Amino acid sequence: MKYRSLGKSGIQISEVGFGCMSLAPELGPATALLHRALDHGITYFDTADLYQHGENEAVVGKALKGQRSHIVLATKVGNQWRPDGSGWDWNPTKAYILAAVEQSLRRLQTDYLDLYQLHGGTLDDPIDEIIEAFEQLVQQGKIRGYGISSIRPNVIREYARRSHIISVMMQYSLLDRRPEESCLGLLQEHQISVLARGTLAQGLLVTKPAAPYLQHSAETVARASAAVQRLADTTISPVEIAAQYVLAQPAVTAAVLGIRMPEQLTDALRIANSRELTAAELAELQAAAPATAYEQHR
Template sequence: MRTVPLTTDGPTVSAQGLGCMGMSEFYGPGDEADSLATLHHALDLGLNFLDTADMYGHGANEELVGKVVRERRDEVVLATKFGIVRDRETGARSHRGDPEYVRAACDASLSRLGIETIDLYYMHRRDASVPVEETVGAMAELVAQGKVRHLGLSEVSADELRAAHAVHPIAAVQTEWSLWSRDVEESVVGECARLGVGFVPYSPLGRGFLTGALPPVDELPADDFRRGKPRFSGENAVRNQDLLAIVRRVADAHGATPGQVALAWVHAQAERWGLPVVPIPGTKRRERLDENVGGADLVLSPEDIAELDTIADATAGARY
C-alpha cells in the first residue's frame, strides 16, 4: 500500500485507512475474534491508518482497537475522536468541547487504548456553546504535553477550519464524502487545499450502498442504524437503485467491483482538488477488506469520472 503525507508536517499514512466503528456498533452485531483478525490483516497489507472514536460502542471500540495497536504500535497511525456524548440509557446525544472535557476525554481514550500518545486526535463534532478556538486551544495543550501528536476536525465548516487552524495547525478534516455525498465540495475541501490540510472521507462507500451488495433495508439487523436513514428507505431506496447501474457499468469495464469503483472515485479527488485524500472505508471482514484495497489502485479515466459525477445530482434523500 502506497503512503500519503496528510500535511507537510503531519503524519504519513497509508493511502487508504480502515474505519473501525462498525466492529462495535451501528452495523449489526460484531464478532471480536473476526474484528481482531481483520485489524491484523489490515496491518499486514500495509494499511497503517486506523480510525476509531470514544463514542463507538461507548468506548468498546477503542478497547478493541487498542488490543492490536499495543501489539504493533510502530506499525499504526491511530486516530480517535472526542466531542459526542451519548447517554447509555436513552442513546441521546450532546456535544462537549469545553477544555475540561477535552482533557478528560483524552485521558479516558488513552486509558482504553492502553497507549501513551494518540497520533491524530479529532474534535468529532463542534460544541456550539464553546468557541472553536477555545476547544482547539485545549487540544493544542495535549500536543504540548505529549499526549497527542496531531490535531483533526470532523464535520466542520470552512470558517471553523480557518479559525481552528489559526490556533494550531490542523492535520486533517474528516467528513462524509462519496459519489452520493458531495456537499463538502461547496467550501470545506477547497479550504483544506488552501491551508494544506489533508481530507479523510468517511463512508466513502455510501454506508455500504455503493458496493451494490447491500440487502433491502428491512432485511438488515434490527439495530442497524441505516434502517432510519432517508436514502435507504421507501421511494428513495427504489430511486437510488438506479445509481448503481452507473457504478456497475464502470466497474464491468475495468473488471472491478462497484465498491472498488466508488473508492477509486474518491481517490481521484486528490488530483482534482490538489490535496491529500485518504478514505477510511469500514469493514468487519477480511474478504471485504481485500476488496476495498483494490480500490486504492484502480485508475479511472476522465470519461469514467464524468459519468460517475452524474450520480450526485440524482441521489434521492438526505444524509440524515
Template structure:
C-alpha cells in the first residue's frame, strides 16, 4: 500500500487518533450521481474511481443521500476487486420528504441501524471504514445517535465514526460517547467560518478534518464563467454566491487569486486546493470531479508549495467578508443549526 501511494506521490496521513490512515487527498463522488446536473455515464465514473485508487487517492466519499442511493451502488460496482485498497466513507441522516423537495434529518437509533444495513448492501461490502452522520438531527440528543453508532462499531459493521456539519458543542458531546475520527465540513478560500471554533475543537480532541467543496463548488476551477455552463437542474445555479452583484464581486476576488496562481505556476483551482492542503497534517480535502483530467490537476495540487507569505496573502484576499452570498440556500442545515437536546430529555427507544 505505502509503496504504491509513494510511487505516485500521494502521501498517506493519519485521520483522527483511532488508527484510520487515508490518502492525503480524497475523492468526493457526489457529483457523479447527484445535484450537479444529470448523472454521469456509469462506465466513465467506474473508470475514474479505479484510476483514482490506482493513482494513490484511496479515500472515497459518498452518502446514501446522493441519488438517493445511486452513488453508493456505483461505488459498490467500482470497488469490485479493489475494496482492500480503499478507505470508504459514507453517510446517513438525510432523506427527502414525500414532496421530494424538503430534506428530512433523522438520527434516532432504529434509523441509524437501518441506514447502515442498507448502505452495506448497496455498497456490497461487510464493513464501512468511516460512517458519518451527514447532518445533525436537532430533535435527538447527539449521545443517542452516537450510542447506536458505537454499537455498530462493536458489531464490526463500521470501523470509525464521523460527523458532518456539526457545531463545536455537538462534536464535544459526541466525542464523549465514542471517539469521533473525523468531522466533514465545508472549508475553502471562500468558506472560512469554521476556523474560529470548530477547527480548534477538532484539534483539541484529535479529530481529523475533512473539507468538502474545497474548490468552492467549482468556482475556483474556472471562475465566474463556470456558472454559464451549468446544466439545468444543477443546484449551483440557484446559489446566492453565483447571482448578480454577488457574482460580479466574487469574480474580482477570483481575478486576484488567478494572479497569485500565475505567479506560482499553477492553476487557480490548484492554488485554492493547496491552500486547504496547507492547513495542517490533520486536514484531508475531498475535491469531487467527474473527469480524469481534472482529477489529475487536483492531485498535482499536492505538490504546490505555499510559503507563509503566500498563505498570508491568500488569507488577506479571502478574509471572512471577502466573498458575497450565503454558501447554501436557506433549507439546508449547517453546523450553525446543529445543537441537539440534552440527553436526559430523550424519551425514545
C-alpha cells in the first residue's frame, strides 16, 4: 500500500480509500470488511451523515471502535433529513454545520474527525459562513481539516481561493475526464488533494455492457472499455488499469472505492498493490476516450 499526504495537512492516507456508503447495515459483515481493509493497509474511511439517515456513520463507528489511532476518518455535512424522513434539504448554514458535527462525532464514537467535507455546494451558499464554521471546528480540535465534495468548477475555484480546504472529492475516471480541463491543475497548484470517486464509471470500464455515459455515446464507452481490456494481462487486471489511470494524475491523492462485498474489497486491495501505468499506456487510454468539459457551473 502506498500513502500520500492529504493536501498541506500532513495527514497521510492510503491511496486507495474505503467508501462506506454501500456498507451493509448488519454490523458483523461490515466489521469484517472494514477490519480486513485495515489489516491490509487501507487507512482512509469515508462516510456521510446523509447515508442511511446517519446509520452508516453509526455502523462505521461501532466497527472501527478501538482502531481510532490507526485510521483516517472522514464524513460529510450539509444535507439535512426532514423530520418525517421523506427526504432531505440542503442546509449549509454555520449553525447547522456546528450542530451536525456533534451528531456525527457521537455516531462515529470519536472526539475528532480527520476530514470534514461539505457534501455539495453552490455559489448561492453563504460561503464565508461555511468557512467560518469549519475554521472554528479546526480551532476547537473537533476536526483536523476540511474539504468539499463537488464537481462544480465555479464552486471549487471559490473554495480554493477563499478557504484552507485540504481536499476536493470529485467524480473522475477515464470516462469522466472533465476534471482534467479545469480542476486538476488548479488544485495541484494550490496543494489541495483530489479524492476521486467513480473511478470505474459504474462498472462500464470493466464488467458492464457498453451504454451511453455522460457525454459519451455507447460506441465511445465500448472503445474505452476495449482499451482497458486490451492492456490487461497476467500482471494487471482491468479494474487495476481503470483505477491506476486516475491515480496517475499528480493532483489525485486517493481513489475512494465504494465497497460492500468481499469481492470488491479484493479488487481494491489489488489496486493498492498494482504497478503504475506507463506513459504509453496512459496515452492509449486517453486516445480511446476523448476528454470532455463541464457544460454547467463553469
